[in-house]
Amino acid sequence: MLITTTHTLEGHEVGEYLGIVTGEVIAGANFVRDIFASFTDIVGGRSKKYENVLKRGREEAIEEMQYAAIKLGADAVIGVDLDYEVVGKGGSMLMISATGTAVKIKNPPRAIS
Secondary structure, three states: OOOOOEEEEEEEEEEEEEEEEEEEEEEEHHHHHHHHHHHHHHOOEEEEHHHHHHHHHHHHHHHHHHHHHHHHHEEEEEEEEEEEEEEEEHHHHHEEEEEEEEEEEOOOOOOOO
8 A cells, every 4th residue: 555645655546535543542651650750861962762652653543544544445545644642640640642535546556566
């Protein structure tokens, strides 16, 4: 499935807009505390633990959004936007959301076998 942040698919024509699809992930209740505890992991101003949590959350949100698009019969998701928000009491959790528009492509590319 094609997934893009652009609102068009170069080389393809959108045949049908199926609707908005979303994937949301909440990173654990101890996320912020764990991040502050992992500052010993910082090398060169970067925290690998923090980056890994963000990467995993982003990938899961995109997968959830893609699954929602598949359920609608989509070939692609366009205009994808990723958002990060600290939520919960005292900012104890991180919400990562992926939102886009599920579409069917006119004459979609054939799978190569």
